[in-house]
Amino acid sequence: MATKKRLSGNMLIAQSGGPTAVINQTLVGAVLEARKHGEVEQVIGAMHGIQGILDEDFVNLGKETPANLEKVSQTPSSALGSVRKKPSQEDCRQIFEVLRKYEIRFFFYIGGNDTAETTHLIHQYGVEAGYEFRCFHLCKTIDNDLRENDHTPGFGSAAAFVSRAFMGDNQDNRALGGVKINVVMGRGAGFLTAASILAKTYEDDGPHLIYVPERPFSLPRFAKDVKKVMKEHGRCVVAVSEGICDSRGTPIIAKYTKEVDSHGNVQLSGTGALGDLLATELKKRSGITRVRADTFGYLQRSFPGIVSEPDAKEAREVGIRGVRFAVRGVSSGSVAIQRKPGARYMVTYECVPLKNVAKETRHMPDEFINEEGNGVTDAFVNYVKPIVGKLPTMARLKNHPVKKRKNS
Amino acid sequence: MATKKRLSGNMLIAQSGGPTAVINQTLVGAVLEARKHGEVEQVIGAMHGIQGILDEDFVNLGKETPANLEKVSQTPSSALGSVRKKPSQEDCRQIFEVLRKYEIRFFFYIGGNDTAETTHLIHQYGVEAGYEFRCFHLCKTIDNDLRENDHTPGFGSAAAFVSRAFMGDNQDNRALGGVKINVVMGRGAGFLTAASILAKTYEDDGPHLIYVPERPFSLPRFAKDVKKVMKEHGRCVVAVSEGICDSRGTPIIAKYTKEVDSHGNVQLSGTGALGDLLATELKKRSGITRVRADTFGYLQRSFPGIVSEPDAKEAREVGIRGVRFAVRGVSSGSVAIQRKPGARYMVTYECVPLKNVAKETRHMPDEFINEEGNGVTDAFVNYVKPIVGKLPTMARLKNHPVKKRKNS
Numbered sequence: 069m070a071t072k073k074r075l076s077g078n079m080l081i082a083q084s085g086g087p088t089a090v091i092n093q094t095l096v097g098a099v100l101e102a103r104k105h106g107e108v109e110q111v112i113g114a115m116h117g118i119q120g121i122l123d124e125d126f127v128n129l130g131k132e133t134p135a136n137l138e139k140v141s142q143t144p145s146s147a148l149g150s151v152r153k154k155p156s157q158e159d160c161r162q163i164f165e166v167l168r169k170y171e172i173r174f175f176f177y178i179g180g181n182d183t184a185e186t187t188h189l190i191h192q193y194g195v196e197a198g199y200e201f202r203c204f205h206l207c208k209t210i211d212n213d214l215r216e217n218d219h220t221p222g223f224g225s226a227a228a229f230v231s232r233a234f235m236g237d238n239q240d241n242r243a244l245g246g247v248k249i250n251v252v253m254g255r256g257a258g259f260l261t262a263a264s265i266l267a268k269t270y271e272d273d274g275p276h277l278i279y280v281p282e283r284p285f286s287l288p289r290f291a292k293d294v295k296k297v298m299k300e301h302g303r304c305v306v307a308v309s310e311g312i313c314d315s316r317g318t319p320i321i322a323k324y325t326k327e328v329d330s331h332g333n334v335q336l337s338g339t340g341a342l343g344d345l346l347a348t349e350l351k352k353r354s355g356i357t358r359v360r361a362d363t364f365g366y367l368q369r370s371f372p373g374i375v376s377e378p379d380a381k382e383a384r385e386v387g388i389r390g391v392r393f394a395v396r397g398v399s400s401g402s403v404a405i406q407r408k409p410g411a412r413y414m415v416t417y418e419c420v421p422l423k424n425v426a427k428e429t430r431h432m433p434d435e436f437i438n439e440e441g442n443g444v445t446d447a448f449v450n451y452v453k454p455i456v457g458k459l460p461t462m463a464r465l466k467n468h469p470v471k472k473r474k475n476s
Numbered sequence: 477m478a479t480k481k482r483l484s485g486n487m488l489i490a491q492s493g494g495p496t497a498v499i500n501q502t503l504v505g506a507v508l509e510a511r512k513h514g515e516v517e518q519v520i521g522a523m524h525g526i527q528g529i530l531d532e533d534f535v536n537l538g539k540e541t542p543a544n545l546e547k548v549s550q551t552p553s554s555a556l557g558s559v560r561k562k563p564s565q566e567d568c569r570q571i572f573e574v575l576r577k578y579e580i581r582f583f584f585y586i587g588g589n590d591t592a593e594t595t596h597l598i599h600q601y602g603v604e605a606g607y608e609f610r611c612f613h614l615c616k617t618i619d620n621d622l623r624e625n626d627h628t629p630g631f632g633s634a635a636a637f638v639s640r641a642f643m644g645d646n647q648d649n650r651a652l653g654g655v656k657i658n659v660v661m662g663r664g665a666g667f668l669t670a671a672s673i674l675a676k677t678y679e680d681d682g683p684h685l686i687y688v689p690e691r692p693f694s695l696p697r698f699a700k701d702v703k704k705v706m707k708e709h710g711r712c713v714v715a716v717s718e719g720i721c722d723s724r725g726t727p728i729i730a731k732y733t734k735e736v737d738s739h740g741n742v743q744l745s746g747t748g749a750l751g752d753l754l755a756t757e758l759k760k761r762s763g764i765t766r767v768r769a770d771t772f773g774y775l776q777r778s779f780p781g782i783v784s785e786p787d788a789k790e791a792r793e794v795g796i797r798g799v800r801f802a803v804r805g806v807s808s809g810s811v812a813i814q815r816k817p818g819a820r821y822m823v824t825y826e827c828v829p830l831k832n833v834a835k836e837t838r839h840m841p842d843e844f845i846n847e848e849g850n851g852v853t854d855a856f857v858n859y860v861k862p863i864v865g866k867l868p869t870m871a872r873l874k875n876h877p878v879k880k881r882k883n884s
Binding site: 083086087089110112113116124126127128129130131132136139140142143144145146147148149150151152165169170232233235236237239240242243244248340341343344360361362363364365366367369370371372373374460461462463464465466467468469470472473474475 | 491520536548551552553554556560578643768770772773782868870880
């Protein structure tokens with residue numbers, strides 16, 4: 069992270085891991101910023117992350133028009149393609165052969181904690197090989213589980229999708245009743261599932277129950293919780309993280325996978341399985357007949373037009389700041405979003421060590437989860453609201469009474 | 477349907493069946509129009525369809541402010557609540573007791589073909605009982621399967637959701653590869669699934685394959701189709717109607733339900749099951765490893781903010797026209813949307829006999845489905861485009877080449 073002398077050379081940028089609705093904002097932010105700095109000569113994009121470096125599958129981003137880049141920035145999912153790949157030592161060796169050949173002095177890798185780890189590995193290899201370059205991780209993940217970050221680009225927009233989905237679904241459930249379970253992305257961290265709370269306009273709106281992976285999930289307790297809500301509201305909307313686990317840390321989905329896999333056909337790692345299982349178990353344990361489950365799936369991370377404005381802005385800024393840190397002579401790091409204390413929502417962009425962001429994930433702090441472990445706190449609402457930005461409002465009829473008439 | 481003398485009295489309106497994103501437009505259209513006609517005295521809403529009539533669970537819609545009604549019109553799902561209930565003769569008797577008591581002379585029931593059937597039953601009962609009233613069905617259904625209609629309110633907005641979902645998902649699939657199967661609502665009619673075609677901007681965009689219930693579905697043929705697309709594009713996005721059946725008319729989902737139910741736990745009537753089954757079968761039959769399935773579920777019909785503008789406008793108009801027909805003295809009917817022939821998209825609102833819309837559903841005409849039964853035709857695209865309205869555009873990088881460098 070130490071500031072070194074200024075370097076000149078070409079720039080290479082790539083995207084990795086799960087796409088988001090604003091990951092191209094970061095790409096475009098970096099590409100347009102690079103044009104402002106004489107140190108950066110050619111701006112090259114690698115297709116499908118480090119796989120594109122190994123294959124020399126490159127595109128010339130310097131020739132993209134600002135108009136097309138702006139359109140790309142508003143298009144969801146990774147415009148350069150993505151990959152899930154951890155480089156071996158041999159991969160690193162090859163990568164550096166390519167970096168040398170193309171005189172790459174600025175490397176930017178957009179992604180989550182796995183991507184940060186890869187960036188860290190590449191940086192370490194470069195240092196050991198005595199290759200002078202600037203090496204940066206540009207954060208993104210809808211899971212919001214990167215350490216050192218108050219929140220991450222992509223999360224706000226995914227949360228905007230989830231909030232809206234629950235708003236609509238709460239209306240649907242109001243109209244037809246029963247129990248509705250929605251499974252939300254998030255293997256280890258419950259932030260995205262928890263964001264469903266923003267769907268509430270009225271006191272009796274759903275989600276009425278929220279289960280995150282940070283708390284052990286128990287089917288009997290779940291059934292009891294739902295029955296209590298049914299008694300109060302005559303209906304129940306539930307938000308569940310895909311990664312919920314039992315008290316021994318075994319994912320709920322995995323417990324059932326084994327059971328059924330031994331019998332044959334049914335794939336339970338498929339996306340609909342957890343929701344269907346919870347619905348079946350709930351029916352069995354509660355006697356409630358109308359129980360439905362939806363799994364939001366990939367829609368959450370790449371739905372066109374459902375974007376949090378602050379998220380889009382911040383994602384762009386992360387790309388811009390990465391390039392600025394690099395040309396200013398910072399040798400490596402991850403661009404992290406941190407929040408200024410105080411009532412007004414303001415963020416800063418910090419350059420943190422790669423190893424601090426790599427691998428391990430961040431979880432929801434205790435203060436964000438209610439005591440019963442089936443909901444979130446006001447502290448979480450205050451945290452998440454400005455990240456998600458403006459949401460539509462759901463209106464109700466005022467239910468003015470009609471004077472009862474007597475039978476004639 | 478014969479035009480009779482003008483009636484005066486109170487108006488009762490209710491909603492039934494699956495909600496849509498614009499079903500409240502129809503409600504608000506009717507309520508605001510009623511205020512313009514002296515014949516209509518009190519405007520009453522029944523909660524949860526005919527159940528609310530039986531329970532005299534009424535709200536006074538006359539006291540709603542236009543401002544709140546406008547907000548409600550933009551809120552998805554049935555503001556008056558919904559129900560799935562076919563009235564018995566005893567129910568009809570009770571309903572007419574209530575209609576008499578509250579001096580209801582104008583009855584409007586918003587819903588699909590089941591709702592049209594109920595409206596028809598109520599109308600018949602009223603005629604036999606010698607009760608003078610105006611009785612109208614106001615069409616809605618995301619399935620787009622009402623006879624006499626070119627298309628139905630709710631379909632355009634659901635189709636706008638489905639198109640956008642496929643747009644984003646196609647980008648996701650481009651980034652990470654493999655096969656992605658998306659299960660779309662539609663038990664008997666494939667219109668909504670077929671609308672996924674609007675997601676295509678570039679020739680190689682998905683959906684690459686579209687399966688509708690109007691054509692028999694075969695797993696071996698499906699696997700063959702996917703392998704062909706994989707060979708051509710290296711990836712594949714598939715749209716499947718939830719209602720696909722085999723050549724004997726057995727729903728694919730039902731065939732597997734039995735098989736697995738005998739082993740116990742897994743509920744296959746749950747929404748994720750069909751997608752998971754198709755993914756498992758495809759992996760087995762094709763050897764492709766990355767196969768994912770999502771089921772769009774209820775999001776399709778009630779996602780806030782994803783509305784087709786023509787759909788919202790037409791849904792409102794259906795409510796307005798229903799009231800106009802009624803006060804003009806037409807005794808009963810269903811308000812149907814028909815399309816004027818010609819290049820420019822224009823619709824008319826016709827009053828058609830209730831029995832023509834009741835019960836039976838409409839299917840996709842042959843000219844809309846390709847010969848192979850795995851895609852749609854240009855005729856369908858021309859049909860559906862104006863119904864769905866404006867969609868976002870997905871942009872790509874231009875992929876300007878980078879000059880290959882030789883190893884030093």
